[in-house]
Amino acid sequence: xxxxxxxxxxxxxxxxxxxxxxxxxxxxxxxxxxxxxxxxxxxxxxxxxxxxxxxxxxxxxxxxxxxxxxxxxxxxxxxxxxxxxxxxxxxxxxxx
Amino acid sequence: xxxxxxxxxxxxxxxxxxxxxxxxxxxxxxxxxxxxxxxxxxxxxxxxxxxxxxxxxxxxxxxxxxxxxxxxxxxxxxxxxxxxxxxxxxxxxxxxxxxxxxxxxxxxxxxxxxxxxxxxxxxxxxxxxxxxxxxxxxxxxxxxxxxxxxxxxxxxxxxxxxxxxxxxxxxxxxxxxxxxxxxxxxxxxxxxxxxxxxxxxxxxxxxxxxxxxxxxxxxxxxxxxxxxxxxxxxxxxxxxxxxxxxxxxxxxxxxxxxxxxxxxxxxxxxxxxxxxxxxxxxxxxxxxxxxxxxxxxxxxxxxxxxxxxxxxxxxxxxxxxxxxx
Amino acid sequence: xxxxxxxxxxxxxxxxxxxxxxxxxxxxxxxxxxxxxxxxxxxxxxxxxxxxxxxxxxxxxxxxxxxxxxxxxxxxxxxxxxxxxxxxxxxxxxxxx
Numbered sequence: 444x445x446x447x448x449x450x451x452x453x454x455x456x457x458x459x460x461x462x463x464x465x466x467x468x469x470x471x472x473x474x475x476x477x478x479x480x481x482x483x484x485x486x487x488x489x490x491x492x493x494x495x496x497x498x499x500x501x502x503x504x505x506x507x508x509x510x511x512x513x514x515x516x517x518x519x520x521x522x523x524x525x526x527x528x529x530x531x532x533x534x535x536x537x538x539x
Numbered sequence: 540x541x542x543x544x545x546x547x548x549x550x551x552x553x554x555x556x557x558x559x560x561x562x563x564x565x566x567x568x569x570x571x572x573x574x575x576x577x578x579x580x581x582x583x584x585x586x587x588x589x590x591x592x593x594x595x596x597x598x599x600x601x602x603x604x605x606x607x608x609x610x611x612x613x614x615x616x617x618x619x620x621x622x623x624x625x626x627x628x629x630x631x632x633x634x635x636x637x638x639x640x641x642x643x644x645x646x647x648x649x650x651x652x653x654x655x656x657x658x659x660x661x662x663x664x665x666x667x668x669x670x671x672x673x674x675x676x677x678x679x680x681x682x683x684x685x686x687x688x689x690x691x692x693x694x695x696x697x698x699x700x701x702x703x704x705x706x707x708x709x710x711x712x713x714x715x716x717x718x719x720x721x722x723x724x725x726x727x728x729x730x731x732x733x734x735x736x737x738x739x740x741x742x743x744x745x746x747x748x749x750x751x752x753x754x755x756x757x758x759x760x761x762x763x764x765x766x767x768x769x770x771x772x773x774x775x776x777x778x779x780x781x782x783x784x785x786x787x788x789x790x791x792x793x794x795x796x797x798x799x800x801x802x803x804x805x806x807x808x809x810x811x812x813x814x815x816x817x818x819x820x821x822x823x824x825x826x827x828x829x830x831x832x833x834x835x836x837x838x839x840x841x842x843x844x845x846x847x848x849x850x851x852x853x854x855x856x857x858x859x860x861x862x863x864x
Numbered sequence: 865x866x867x868x869x870x871x872x873x874x875x876x877x878x879x880x881x882x883x884x885x886x887x888x889x890x891x892x893x894x895x896x897x898x899x900x901x902x903x904x905x906x907x908x909x910x911x912x913x914x915x916x917x918x919x920x921x922x923x924x925x926x927x928x929x930x931x932x933x934x935x936x937x938x939x940x941x942x943x944x945x946x947x948x949x950x951x952x953x954x955x956x957x958x959x960x961x
Contacts, residue, residue, distance in 0.1 A: 446545075456654070458657065459657070460560055466646040472571075475610075476563070479575070503672075506593055514763055517609075521710050528721065740938075
């Protein structure tokens with residue numbers, strides 16, 4: 444039981460939970476959050492792939508990829524949330 | 540066998556999975572976001588355990604801090620729009636038709652299969668195959684910086700990072716277009732203690748952000764983490780109403796959005812003009828060029844993230860139109 | 865010697881954290897829970913910061929730990945104030961008994 448095994452399985456579990464949420468959740472905010480969970484799960488796997496047993500130095504390339512992924516994900520989340528705000532406002536106006 | 544760190548790892552992994560499940564299954568949306576923020580911080584802790592402090596900093600600052608602020612802001616807006624600040628707005632004003640239970644179960648089973656397949660693939664993968672470690676270690680002396688992750692981000696894989704800054708730029712353009720003419724929920728009044736905290740924290744945030752940027756050349760940190768910390772300053776300023784975006788400031792904001800991309804692309808073009816490949820910095824200027832790019836990108840990231848949090852483009856009230864109530 | 869003192873300080877800090885968490889779970893209303901959380905966790909944080917500072921190698925590291933302690937303490941006090949203020953404004957009642 445080394446950290447890479449433990450956290451690799453954690454990452455896969457988090458990815459699976461996010462996948463279920465993205466497909467099955469009804470409210471929009473929750474779906475965006477579920478996609479974010481998927482991205483964290485994928486990040487876990489990349490970081491685990493970069494990990495080397497203690498005396499070794501971790502591989503910096505996957506780390507850079509995950510940092511890029513985090514920034515791209517926050518951009519995508521911001522656009523998705525803006526769309527949600529817009530949709531909700533339009534629906535509220537239709538209702539009136 | 541009873542390695543205390545292993546027990547810690549297992550407990551941390553279990554709480555991460557439990558928090559992910561809880562944040563998707565809890566009914567109240569506010570609780571959902573708070574659980575997600577705790578989940579993000581614990582993931583960052585797990586990444587520290589996997590000796591990835593850069594990724595942990597980025598996840599804590601951007602993936603959890605800024606994303607959490609965006610989610611809370613959206614929740615505030617949704618509750619304001621549906622006019623039920625304390626009741627639970629579930630899926631909007633018009634409720635969606637319920638999905639048949641069979642479809643949900645089939646979806647869940649499908650996701651379970653995918654997850655099992657991934658787990659089988661992960662467990663069956665060859666242990667510790669050769670990575671890019673050796674290549675990066677060999678090339679580090681030519682990168683101009685001492686920290687491998689910064690070297691990869693700003694030198695070896697600089698195209699990636701350039702495109703990442705372009706994605707941020709595209710996001711803020713899209714958000715300004717989507718939110719055009721949208722009415723804004725009134726900002727919550729936070730009180731005197733909060734104002735005092737903001738006054739204390741603002742200068743400290745500036746120092747921390749700059750330190751992260753500067754330290755990124757030798758130690759974990761860098762443009763993205765520093766930019767996110769500086770964006771937190773923007774969030775504080777917006778929340779305390781110490782800075783209210785004015786329509787006249789749009790020009791400055793637009794320049795700040797494109798500054799990072801512009802300088803990045805310009806440096807690439809100038810280097811390419813000198814008979815080299817686009818990001819093959821001349822060794823004697825490599826550190827200067829990387830710091831220049833990082834500094835400008837940090838400013839762009841900070842302003843862009845703060846603008847993404849603010850959402851709507853600041854427009855003059857007279858042109859607010861029919862949506863303003 | 866320093867390691868033993870640091871271990872004692874950190875263990876004491878952990879005990880305070882556990883006490884705060886027990887209070888969070890067991891106390892009846894939001895005001896009592898905040899009371900348990902802020903007091904116990906504030907002391908626990910200070911003890912753990914002191915313990916890590918004893919083990920820190922350089923003066924710079926000690927200074928950084930002190931700064932972290934200061935800002936976490938100030939931020940947690942502000943957050944607790946905001947939570948309590950929001951609870952009072954939305955009319956959360958104090959539970960008796």
